[in-house]
Amino acid sequence: MLKFLQQVGDYTKEAVQAAKYIGQGLSVTFDHMQRRPVTVQYPYEKVIPSERFRGRIHFEFDKCISCEVCVRVCPINLPVVDWEFNRETKKKKLNHYSIDFGVCIFCGNCVEYCPTNCLSMTEEYELSTYDRHELNYDNVALGRLPYKVTEDAMTTPLREFAYLPKGVFSPHDLPKGSQRAGQHPEEILKEIEAAKAAAAPSEKSTDSD
Amino acid sequence: MNLAEGVQIVSFGILAFMMLASAIGVVLLNNIVYSAFLLGVVFVSISGLYILLNAAFVAAAQILIYVGAVNVLILFGIMLVNKRRDFARIPNAWLNQGVTALVCGGLFALLSSMIIATPWSISTAPIAGDAALVEIGKHFFTDFLLPFELASVLLLMALIGAIVIARREFFPEEGEDLSAESNLTLPERPRELTGGRR
Amino acid sequence: MDSGIDLQQSFISLLEGLGLSHSLAKVVWLPLPMVLIVGAVTVLALVSTWLERKVSAAAQQRIGPEFMGPQGLLVPAADVLKLLTKEDVFPAKTDPWLFALAPLLVFIPVFLSFLIVPFGQNLVITDLGIGIFLWISLSSIAPIGLLMAGYASNNKYSLLGGLRAAAQSISYEIPLALSVLAVVMMSNSLSTIDIVNQQSGYGILSWNMWRQPVGFLIFWIAALAECERMPFDLPEAEEELVAGYQTEYGAVKFMLFYAGSYANLVLSALLFAVLYMGGWESPIPVSWLASLLGVSENAGWFQAIAASLGIVMTLFKAYLLLFLAILLRWTVPRVRIDQLLDLGWKFLLPISLVNLLATAGLKLAFPLAFGG
Numbered sequence: 001m002l003k004f005l006q007q008v009g010d011y012t013k014e015a016v017q018a019a020k021y022i023g024q025g026l027s028v029t030f031d032h033m034q035r036r037p038v039t040v041q042y043p044y045e046k047v048i049p050s051e052r053f054r055g056r057i058h059f060e061f062d063k064c065i066s067c068e069v070c071v072r073v074c075p076i077n078l079p080v081v082d083w084e085f086n087r088e089t090k091k092k093k094l095n096h097y098s099i100d101f102g103v104c105i106f107c108g109n110c111v112e113y114c115p116t117n118c119l120s121m122t123e124e125y126e127l128s129t130y131d132r133h134e135l136n137y138d139n140v141a142l143g144r145l146p147y148k149v150t151e152d153a154m155t156t157p158l159r160e161f162a163y164l165p166k167g168v169f170s171p172h173d174l175p176k177g178s179q180r181a182g183q184h185p186e187e188i189l190k191e192i193e194a195a196k197a198a199a200a201p202s203e204k205s206t207d208s209d
Numbered sequence: 210m211n212l213a214e215g216v217q218i219v220s221f222g223i224l225a226f227m228m229l230a231s232a233i234g235v236v237l238l239n240n241i242v243y244s245a246f247l248l249g250v251v252f253v254s255i256s257g258l259y260i261l262l263n264a265a266f267v268a269a270a271q272i273l274i275y276v277g278a279v280n281v282l283i284l285f286g287i288m289l290v291n292k293r294r295d296f297a298r299i300p301n302a303w304l305n306q307g308v309t310a311l312v313c314g315g316l317f318a319l320l321s322s323m324i325i326a327t328p329w330s331i332s333t334a335p336i337a338g339d340a341a342l343v344e345i346g347k348h349f350f351t352d353f354l355l356p357f358e359l360a361s362v363l364l365l366m367a368l369i370g371a372i373v374i375a376r377r378e379f380f381p382e383e384g385e386d387l388s389a390e391s392n393l394t395l396p397e398r399p400r401e402l403t404g405g406r407r
Numbered sequence: 408m409d410s411g412i413d414l415q416q417s418f419i420s421l422l423e424g425l426g427l428s429h430s431l432a433k434v435v436w437l438p439l440p441m442v443l444i445v446g447a448v449t450v451l452a453l454v455s456t457w458l459e460r461k462v463s464a465a466a467q468q469r470i471g472p473e474f475m476g477p478q479g480l481l482v483p484a485a486d487v488l489k490l491l492t493k494e495d496v497f498p499a500k501t502d503p504w505l506f507a508l509a510p511l512l513v514f515i516p517v518f519l520s521f522l523i524v525p526f527g528q529n530l531v532i533t534d535l536g537i538g539i540f541l542w543i544s545l546s547s548i549a550p551i552g553l554l555m556a557g558y559a560s561n562n563k564y565s566l567l568g569g570l571r572a573a574a575q576s577i578s579y580e581i582p583l584a585l586s587v588l589a590v591v592m593m594s595n596s597l598s599t600i601d602i603v604n605q606q607s608g609y610g611i612l613s614w615n616m617w618r619q620p621v622g623f624l625i626f627w628i629a630a631l632a633e634c635e636r637m638p639f640d641l642p643e644a645e646e647e648l649v650a651g652y653q654t655e656y657g658a659v660k661f662m663l664f665y666a667g668s669y670a671n672l673v674l675s676a677l678l679f680a681v682l683y684m685g686g687w688e689s690p691i692p693v694s695w696l697a698s699l700l701g702v703s704e705n706a707g708w709f710q711a712i713a714a715s716l717g718i719v720m721t722l723f724k725a726y727l728l729l730f731l732a733i734l735l736r737w738t739v740p741r742v743r744i745d746q747l748l749d750l751g752w753k754f755l756l757p758i759s760l761v762n763l764l765a766t767a768g769l770k771l772a773f774p775l776a777f778g779g
Contacts, residue, residue, distance in 0.1 A: 015754070025738040033465040212430065242558055246505065249551055265537045269544040277547020281577055284554045288570060339536025342597065 036169050045156045046149045048163070049123035054106045056124040057099055059142035063118035066092040070110035070119060078103055079110060099142060101127055102135035122146045221261055228254035245287055249280045266342045415529070440532050448521050451722075452669040453483035458726070459669075459733055466737040490665075493658035498561065501655065505559035510656065510663035512552030516545040517671045524677045525599050527687050527717040538598040539591065542678060543584050546633060546671075550576045553642070553652050556664075560655040568651020571744060572642035576633055578748060582755035583629035586622035589759075589766040590615055590682050593777050599678075603686035611690040616683045618777060621762045623683050625755055627728075630675035632751070634668065637736030641744055672732065673725060680724035687717030 040047055049055065066083035082096040111119045124146030129135055149157045158171040159180075166181035168174070183191070231250040238244050252275040259268035299305065349357045415436060422432035457472070457480060464471025472479025497503055520542045525531035535541055550573035557569015591597055593615070594605035606614050616623045632639040643651035653664050680686060693713045702709050742750065770777040 011754075022735075022739060026734055029466050029734050029738045032468060033462070035468050037464075037470045038468045039470055212434065242505075246551070246555060253548075265535060266540065269537050269540050273540075273544035273547050276551065277544065277580070278577065281547075281550045281554065281573055284551065285570070285573065288554065288558060288566065342536065 040158055043155065045158050046152075048149050048157050048159055049125070050160060050162075053121065053123045053125075054108050055122045056101060056127060056137075056146065057104070057106075057111065057142065058120045058122045058145065059097060059099070059139060060118040061094065061097065061139050061143060063116045064094050064097060065116055066094045067115060069113050069115060073109040073113045075105070075107060075109070076103065097139040097142065098136055100136040102132045123149075217261060220257070224254045224257040224261070228258070241287055242284070245280065245284050248283065249276050252276045252280060263336045264341060265339065266345065444521050444532055445518060448518060448670055448673070449666070451673045452666050453487070455669050455673055455726075455729055456483045456486065458729060462730060462733040463737060466734065487662065490658055490662040495658045495660070498655045500561045502559040502561070505555045506655075507660065509552045509556035509559060509652075510660045510667070512555060513549050514663040514667040514670075516548045517667050517674060520545045520674055521670075523599050524674065525603060525681065525686060526721050527714045528600065530687075530714065530718065531600060534598055534600050536598060538596070538600075539587055539602070539678070539682070540597050542674070543580070543587065547577070547580060556652040556656070560652065562655050564648045564650075565652050565654050568642045568648045568654070571648075572635065572652060575635070575639065575642060575747060575751075578751040579629045579632035579639075579755070582625050582751065582759040583633060585756075585759035585763050586619070586625040586629065587682065589619055589622045589763050592763070592766055592770060593618065599681050599686070603681055603688065606685040607688050608692065610688070610692045610695070611685070614683065614685040614688075619683060619762070619766070621758060622766075625759050625762065626679060626682065628750075629755060630679060631732060631735070632747070634672045634675055636672065636732055638739040638742055639747060641741060641747060644741060672729065676725040676728040676732070677721065679728055680721055684724045687721045689716060689720050
């Protein structure tokens, strides 16, 4: 009997706990209802990609030395480097270069390791095509620069949340020239240099001694 | 004849035809699933007849119990059984069918003669209508108490039987070698019967 | 409580004034409320689909439909138009008769059940003696339609979904009926009108939700399961069963399922409001307001206002519950089939039985508070 009563008690406790958790969950959901919609009315509005956005890769044909480091660091050896050895100049001559963006995971290893910086990430992310083979970009396609969202007359560029001024939650209708919260890198740099300049005379005096 | 009576007669005709036609369909159709669905139609038309007799509660109970529970369970049973076996042709099937027809015809003749012969004493009490519910309740707890309780005991037995069958603990079938079977199937492990989730 | 305005009487006397006989006037009146309620239910179901979209969007920090009409209000209309004009496909090897019949079997009982939903003292199609029992018995027809859809589709996902749906709805019907029974026991009547009248008098304090807190929760859980709403939507769990019994359906037949499910949700919310939240009664009794303002309760304009307030109140309560259902949809994860049946048979059923017993005991002990 006692065991049964204890079972009933445990069961009740569990039920109450479950109800409590559901209540908590409901309050979270309810709280989300009054938050600002995070959606962007794409294609009429577009978010400005951040500085380190890893979009479609840009390739500069003339800088490439055909070293194939990008191939080696790529998780699946994706870039195709077609070169031949020029016996007269004793240099590799690059014929073709291509990356298939249907397979690429945009990890950025190739960009990181490229010795001549001929690879770089762009902010282009609208890569959809009707045929997956069209995603295999050759050196010409890789050399194209994407449109900047801020210069596109058709769309309203919107800043991401981290780039909004302090206390502002909506990226719409920002006053012109408003800056994001906190200091910009160049401002920090300036400050450090100013501090250095202020500290320099005394440092010099101590150094000379 | 006013509107209400006309509607009543027409709907009686429709319901009776529906009931008879689908009852014949239940018996004659080869597809067992069709038979089960037609059984539902039979029950619904019977409940329609109850409504015509001003017995709304009985009609609703008929739908709830026979259509909502019995028929659904029959369908469940049919759909969960996955034995697919073609019927073997029995050589002298006509003999079986003939005997069946004879028995059924005899029963029908017996029942109809009984119906015709019985001097029905039609009750003169006013139609209870919506108050029928109270009357039914009173009958259940006075002169029909014993059958009512017996029916509930019967249902309880069925319930317990279903639970016992559903929770059976690993009993091997007769004449089967267990060691050979256990390679392919998971033997059911005995579980503690007294509730307890942990 | 005053009986309020009687539309039927006034309509018939109006027609009689125009020179029609009494029975003919009645015949003219007969289809009017039915047509009205079918139209109203359709509109309510459409509004609830819109609400589902909008509230879901808000819960996920989206905007939801915006460009079709003001705030996307025309999306349901576009849905209906699209589904009506699509090709009516019968997939290969389906059973054409059962395949076409199944959506009707799901759809018609739901719409029939609106017969007993009261929007006011005289604003109900029929005040049946069996009242709420009609809803319970009609809602038990739906599993047959679901099994039929599952069987006729010739698709394993459909069959599994149909079986799951039927198992779910027959197991949650019992706690649902038992919790309704407790309310019926308190009001001594199955009629929805009587149930609401029993809750009138002290405004929000006299609602059944205070006297039946356990039944209140059980009913809502069981109603969500009956409607196959989110925590219990495993018959159409898209990750497992594509869309359950609806997988092979399209065009008009799918629309019947879709409208049926939303109408069922609206129906459950309305009946929940009727059973536990005082139906058309406002939180502050109208008669108190009348005496406070010094207005005669029998004044025609006051009765008109009271009746429309009743309709607004019923709908407001129902949509509040609908909102709660949608919030729950984005809060609670889907349960597994064994958890679902566990909850139904091992938790809700015993508790609703205990609730029924407790109600009976309380009714005997305190006949004044629990309806003698």
